[in-house]
Structures are given as structure tokens and as C-alpha cells.
Amino acid sequence: MSPEPAIEVRHLWKRFRAGQRGPLLTGRRAGPGGPGWRWALRDVSFTAGAGEAIGIVGPNGSGKSTLLKILARVMCPHAGSAAVTGTVGAMIEVQAGLHQELTGRENILLYGALLGWARRDAIRRLDEIVGFAGLDGAVDRQVKHYSTGMRMRLGFSLVALLRPDVLLVDEILAVGDGAFQERCLARLREAAAAGTTLVVVSHDLAALARTCGRVIWLDDGAVASDGNAAAVLRRYRRSLAGAGSPAPVPRGRPAGPGAPGS
Numbered sequence: 001m002s003p004e005p006a007i008e009v010r011h012l013w014k015r016f017r018a019g020q021r022g023p024l025l026t027g028r029r030a031g032p033g034g035p036g037w038r039w040a041l042r043d044v045s046f047t048a049g050a051g052e053a054i055g056i057v058g059p060n061g062s063g064k065s066t067l068l069k070i071l072a073r074v075m076c077p078h079a080g081s082a083a084v085t086g087t088v089g090a091m092i093e094v095q096a097g098l099h100q101e102l103t104g105r106e107n108i109l110l111y112g113a114l115l116g117w118a119r120r121d122a123i124r125r126l127d128e129i130v131g132f133a134g135l136d137g138a139v140d141r142q143v144k145h146y147s148t149g150m151r152m153r154l155g156f157s158l159v160a161l162l163r164p165d166v167l168l169v170d171e172i173l174a175v176g177d178g179a180f181q182e183r184c185l186a187r188l189r190e191a192a193a194a195g196t197t198l199v200v201v202s203h204d205l206a207a208l209a210r211t212c213g214r215v216i217w218l219d220d221g222a223v224a225s226d227g228n229a230a231a232v233l234r235r236y237r238r239s240l241a242g243a244g245s246p247a248p249v250p251r252g253r254p255a256g257p258g259a260p261g262s
Contacts, residue, residue: 004085006166006197007048007071012080013254014041014066014221040066041077042221043254050165053188053198055212055229057205057236063221064201068092068168071199079254086165087116091156100144104135104154107143111158125161132183133157153180160187167191169200185211205233 017036041063048054056064069075070082072090098107108129112122130139133153143151160167169188188211192198202208208215208229215232217225225232 003050005047006050006052006085007046007199008081008083009044009046009067009071010081011254012041012044012067012070012082013039013078014063014070014075015039015078039221041070044080044218044221044223046216046223046226048197048199050197051192051195052214053192053200053212055208055215055233056199056201056218057203057208057215057233058218058224062218064218065092065170067218068170068199068201071166072168084166088166088168089159089162089164090168091159092168092170098143098151098155101142103142104130104133104139104146107154108158112162117162122162129157129161132161132187134180156184160184160191163191163194163196165195166197166199169198169202171202181207205237209233 015037044063044067046054056067058064066075068090069092070077071084072088072092073084074090074092099110102110105126108126109119109122112125113119130136133150133156135150135154138146138150143154146154167188185207188198188200192211198212200208200212212229214227215225215229215236216223217232217236225235
């Protein structure tokens with residue numbers, strides 16, 4: 001029997017009403033062509049195994065961040081399913097998980113507890129996390145007194161070094177200076193080698209090529225290509241240069257009782 005996939009996405013659809021920013025939507029009468037609605041994801045399906053590193057590329061508005069938020073369970077799909085096995089670490093907005101009134105040390109212990117770690121395990125990893133973030137002299141200061149760069153480094157370090165089963169990364173490769181970015185990439189590769197499943201959204205195609213063995217290209221909410229990183233990135237670069245075009249994307253709507261207008 002083959003092992004259970006770490007991520008299994010089946011026929012995922014997500015729509016938004018124009019101008020609406022909240023993650024949860026109501027209303028069932030407008031179809032995909034109805035006034036004010038747009039599809040952010042269209043019939044997206046893929047699986048990922050333990051330790052697999054997958055890059056997600058596509059132009060702005062192609063559904064990349066929406067997909068990560070559904071995988072992180074902070075947004076609900078309109079139709080289809082997205083199952084994630086094990087603990088999930090999400091670096092979608094790297095500072096969003098930090099409590100501003102707590103110190104850096106307290107944030108690390110809190111995040112470890114949220115991931116289900118025993119306190120002694122989080123304490124054992126604390127020095128490694130602080131050292132990686134370069135916050136040795138500031139770990140007992142309230143985070144609200146940190147600079148933006150300090151908060152971003154702490155956010156990346158506490159998520160990546162606590163090693164969740166699945167790690168979702170959205171444009172975190174822009175964190176800090178060049179040297180810290182390289183350390184981030186190295187840490188992501190180490191996490192994948194240790195069995196963490198990575199899903200990385202980035203416009204830095206060179207970084208994705210060094211980190212991910214597989215790339216999924218989203219175009220207008222649908223999967224235009226999914227496969228070997230080098231091959232998919234080559235095709236994506238050609239499309240950006242105007243020398244290629246993505247595969248046709250589905251323009252229909254999900255069937256069944258969850259369909260819009262049903």
C-alpha cells in the first residue's frame with residue numbers, strides 16, 4: 001500500500017465577490033459569469049508526498065496565495081477538497097503569527113505549543129531559533145519594539161526551525177538581506193531532506209529552481225503545467241517573454257449541489 005500523501009487537493013474551486021476581502025463568502029445565486037463574481041481557483045488538483053518540495057508560480061492574481069490559505073485552513077474552498085496530513089507551518093504573512101505584546105522568547109514557546117510541541121522540546125530548540133534569527137540580544141524584548149526586519153527574521157526562524165510536517169511559504173524568500181535569504185533557502189532544503197513537505201510561492205524563479213524539484217504553474221486560477229521544476233520554469237519564462245502561452249484553463253463551474261446558482 002502506498003503511503004498517504006501529505007497534501008491531497010481534489011477539484012478545488014474558489015470564488016470571490018469583487019471588492020470583498022474577507023475569507024468566508026456567502027451568497028449562492030450568482031454563477032461564475034454573474035455580476036460581481038470571479039473565480040480565483042478553477043478545478044485545481046494535485047498531491048504531494050512527504051519531503052516533496054513544490055514551487056508555485058504564476059502572474060499576480062493567478063490564485064497562488066489563495067491556494068496556500070486554503071491549505072493553511074484559514075480560508076474555505078467553494079467546492080472540492082484540500083486535505084493536509086500532520087502539523088502545518090504557514091509563512092503566508094511572516095509577521096502575522098507574532099504576538100506584539102510578548103517577547104521573542106515567549107513567542108517561540110507559544111508557537112511551539114500551537115504546533116503541539118512539549119514545552120521542554122521548544123525550550124531545547126530556543127537557542128537555535130534565536131541564533132538563526134540573529135536576535136541573541138533582543139530575545140527578551142517585546143516584539144512590538146522590534147524593527148520590521150527583526151520581526152520577519154523571527155517569524156521565519158520559529159516556523160522553519162520547529163519543523164512542521166507541512167510548510168507553506170508565500171514570498172518569504174524576500175526576507176532580510178541576501179545572506180539571510182540564502183540561509184532561508186538552505187533551511188528549506190534541510191527541512192525537505194528531513195521529511196517536511198514544502199509548498200513555496202515565489203516570483204524568484206532562480207530560488208525555486210534551487211529549492212524545489214517540482215513546480216506547479218497557475219494561470220487564471222487553473223493548473224497550466226505541473227511537473228519537473230526545470231521544464232515548467234522554462235515554459236513559464238517563455239510565456240513571460242511572450243514566446244509561449246499557458247494551457248487552456250477550465251471556464252466552467254463545479255458540478256453538484258455546491259455549484260453556484262444551485
